[in-house]
Amino acid sequence: MPIRPLHDRLVVKRSEPELKTASGIVIPDSAGEKPEQGEVLAVGPGKRNDRGDLIALSVKPGDRILFGKYAGQTVKVEGEEVLVIREDDVLAVLVS
Amino acid sequence: MPIRPLHDRLVVKRSEPELKTASGIVIPDSAGEKPEQGEVLAVGPGKRNDRGDLIALSVKPGDRILFGKYAGQTVKVEGEEVLVIREDDVLAVLVS
Amino acid sequence: MPIRPLHDRLVVKRSEPELKTASGIVIPDSAGEKPEQGEVLAVGPGKRNDRGDLIALSVKPGDRILFGKYAGQTVKVEGEEVLVIREDDVLAVLVS
Amino acid sequence: MPIRPLHDRLVVKRSEPELKTASGIVIPDSAGEKPEQGEVLAVGPGKRNDRGDLIALSVKPGDRILFGKYAGQTVKVEGEEVLVIREDDVLAVLVS
Amino acid sequence: MPIRPLHDRLVVKRSEPELKTASGIVIPDSAGEKPEQGEVLAVGPGKRNDRGDLIALSVKPGDRILFGKYAGQTVKVEGEEVLVIREDDVLAVLVS
Amino acid sequence: MPIRPLHDRLVVKRSEPELKTASGIVIPDSAGEKPEQGEVLAVGPGKRNDRGDLIALSVKPGDRILFGKYAGQTVKVEGEEVLVIREDDVLAVLVS
Amino acid sequence: MPIRPLHDRLVVKRSEPELKTASGIVIPDSAGEKPEQGEVLAVGPGKRNDRGDLIALSVKPGDRILFGKYAGQTVKVEGEEVLVIREDDVLAVLVS
Numbered sequence: 052m053p054i055r056p057l058h059d060r061l062v063v064k065r066s067e068p069e070l071k072t073a074s075g076i077v078i079p080d081s082a083g084e085k086p087e088q089g090e091v092l093a094v095g096p097g098k099r100n101d102r103g104d105l106i107a108l109s110v111k112p113g114d115r116i117l118f119g120k121y122a123g124q125t126v127k128v129e130g131e132e133v134l135v136i137r138e139d140d141v142l143a144v145l146v147s
Numbered sequence: 148m149p150i151r152p153l154h155d156r157l158v159v160k161r162s163e164p165e166l167k168t169a170s171g172i173v174i175p176d177s178a179g180e181k182p183e184q185g186e187v188l189a190v191g192p193g194k195r196n197d198r199g200d201l202i203a204l205s206v207k208p209g210d211r212i213l214f215g216k217y218a219g220q221t222v223k224v225e226g227e228e229v230l231v232i233r234e235d236d237v238l239a240v241l242v243s
Numbered sequence: 244m245p246i247r248p249l250h251d252r253l254v255v256k257r258s259e260p261e262l263k264t265a266s267g268i269v270i271p272d273s274a275g276e277k278p279e280q281g282e283v284l285a286v287g288p289g290k291r292n293d294r295g296d297l298i299a300l301s302v303k304p305g306d307r308i309l310f311g312k313y314a315g316q317t318v319k320v321e322g323e324e325v326l327v328i329r330e331d332d333v334l335a336v337l338v339s
Numbered sequence: 340m341p342i343r344p345l346h347d348r349l350v351v352k353r354s355e356p357e358l359k360t361a362s363g364i365v366i367p368d369s370a371g372e373k374p375e376q377g378e379v380l381a382v383g384p385g386k387r388n389d390r391g392d393l394i395a396l397s398v399k400p401g402d403r404i405l406f407g408k409y410a411g412q413t414v415k416v417e418g419e420e421v422l423v424i425r426e427d428d429v430l431a432v433l434v435s
Numbered sequence: 436m437p438i439r440p441l442h443d444r445l446v447v448k449r450s451e452p453e454l455k456t457a458s459g460i461v462i463p464d465s466a467g468e469k470p471e472q473g474e475v476l477a478v479g480p481g482k483r484n485d486r487g488d489l490i491a492l493s494v495k496p497g498d499r500i501l502f503g504k505y506a507g508q509t510v511k512v513e514g515e516e517v518l519v520i521r522e523d524d525v526l527a528v529l530v531s
Numbered sequence: 532m533p534i535r536p537l538h539d540r541l542v543v544k545r546s547e548p549e550l551k552t553a554s555g556i557v558i559p560d561s562a563g564e565k566p567e568q569g570e571v572l573a574v575g576p577g578k579r580n581d582r583g584d585l586i587a588l589s590v591k592p593g594d595r596i597l598f599g600k601y602a603g604q605t606v607k608v609e610g611e612e613v614l615v616i617r618e619d620d621v622l623a624v625l626v627s
Numbered sequence: 628m629p630i631r632p633l634h635d636r637l638v639v640k641r642s643e644p645e646l647k648t649a650s651g652i653v654i655p656d657s658a659g660e661k662p663e664q665g666e667v668l669a670v671g672p673g674k675r676n677d678r679g680d681l682i683a684l685s686v687k688p689g690d691r692i693l694f695g696k697y698a699g700q701t702v703k704v705e706g707e708e709v710l711v712i713r714e715d716d717v718l719a720v721l722v723s
Binding site: 484485486488490493494501503522523526527528529531 | 630631634636638675702
């Protein structure tokens with residue numbers, strides 16, 4: 052996707068979370084204000100601190116992340132919706 | 148649990164607090180806005196200060212912690228609910 | 244009490260303030276939004292400043308302190324209510 | 340355009356986003372609060388940090404950028420509308 | 436008074452301001468939101484800056500000060516009301 | 532004009548913006564919340580940063596500037612209205 | 628006046644602004660939210676920055692200043708009303 056985020060922002064493709072119980076049955080997520088999941092498509096170069104040093108991000112393209120439902124802004128690029136959020140709004144990275 | 152929190156965030160499994168009087172009788176907690184307890188499942192690497200140094204967290208996996216009822220965000224991972232909160236919202240660690 | 248506060252927080256046991264007039268008569272405190280008193284049970288290690296240095300607290304266990312009525316959060320640990328507050332919300336220490 | 344932005348501000352010419360599906364059909368953007376696109380006409384020299392150092396911007400004239408619909412202020416210069424926004428409100432740069 | 440303020444706080448005894456006209460006639464202060472006067476009973480050790488240095492206060496016990504009516508918190512100690520305020524809320528010192 | 536702004540403030544004389552189309556026809560500006568134009572009459576010495584260094588302003592007397600309609604405060608000096616605004620509220624400088 | 632402001636505060640005696648047109652006719656100021664004028668009676672020693680250095684004020688006793696109508700707090704000292712404001716709320720100094 053031809054989009055390069057600035058500073059400490061990430062471009063994320065939202066994905067439906069898989070919800071499985073212990074028995075392996077998939078339960079659809081109830082509609083609510085729950086955080087969501089997505090795959091990181093692109094990351095910014097990082098944010099500069101007060102000394103002017105660039106602090107690199109700790110998330111990388113390909114990571115699957117969790118974020119709050121209302122975090123970031125949805126952007127349409129070439130007809131496709133992506134989410135642009137700041138790394139500080141990323142709750143956690145899913146480890147496979 | 149395959150989830151890695153970022154920066155100064157923790158992944159916590161909520162647990163029902165045990166309320167015992169001196170005589171050992173368990174009293175159920177009244178429903179209210181009381182802080183809650185949980186066990187730390189995973190911790191982030193820490194937050195960077197203005198100089199770019201990483202300040203490690205003082206909570207570690209396995210710690211039982213107290214936090215405010217509305218602190219953090221609840222996330223469902225593989226059908227299980229966990230809480231992701233910032234260490235600054237942790238009130239105290241329970242010592243066994 | 245098996246509870247260890249983090250950073251710049253204190254664990255406090257609220258105590259009824261003794262109100263005495265010059266003549267020694269105890270006057271019950273009128274219900275209101277008056278600050279309250281308590282005894283410090285445990286203190287955190289202190290807060291880190293922007294340089295990463297740990298700034299120790301100036302209150303210690305055993306101190307009797309004054310704080311605003313709505314400062315801090317009340318926590319129940321083993322059936323007993325304690326208050327967890329930040330040192331910055333402590334108004335003063337009572338000197339005996 | 341005879342306009343020089345100060346500090347970390349950019350002068351941007353809004354442009355209608357092209358929305359194409361995979362099949363190449365152009366879909367007009369529904370009216371809403373979606374972020375918008377534009378071309379950077381001019382950039383400020385950057386912002387000074389607390390040490391007085393000038394931190395140059397990472398966007399340059401000619402870049403096509405994405406920004407929130409309500410970011411920045413619209414200014415009319417010689418009868419033409421341009422947008423003046425801070426670089427921190429730029430979500431991403433479109434890469435051709 | 437057995438009370439020791441923390442950090443940049445002061446313990447103050449409110450006093451009725453004397454309002455005299457040029458002719459020496461005392462005019463009672465109209466009830467309103469006017470700042471008030473008081474005598475400093477005790478001062479904290481000062482506030483630490485970001486480097487961890489202690490910045491001593493510029494007000495000392497015995498000073499008569501002016502402060503906003505709603506500044507600080509009123510505390511009852513041994514049946515007597517005192518005001519605990521931050522030095523930054525002190526408007527001025529009266530010079531005799 | 533006998534007025535010297537402090538710190539990072541500017542004294543500005545508002546001017547009606549000239550609105551010309553490509554064909555050179557002047558269009559009166561519709562009343563709204565559009566930013567406005569003005570000429571800088573005087574500039575402050577600059578703002579001190581956290582190290583105490585004076586950061587000089589990048590706008591100088593004689594510059595024609597753009598600013599938001601509600602930026603700054605209007606002051607009457609010797610019967611004439613001028614605007615006093617902070618440089619950070621200046622959107623851009625018009626280049627002739 | 629026996630009043631010494633703290634830190635970056637000033638004690639100011641409000642004065643009615645003289646409004647003269649080019650022809651020298653005095654126009655009374657319409658009642659509104661216009662900034663006001665006053666004479667500086669006393670200035671504080673300055674504010675300390677994050678390094679603990681004292682940054683002296685750039686206004687001195689005797690200066691005639693402009694400030695917003697709602698800036699500062701009005702104090703009555705010996706029956707006379709003065710204004711105590713922070714230097715940052717001073718818009719400009721009138722030069723005679």
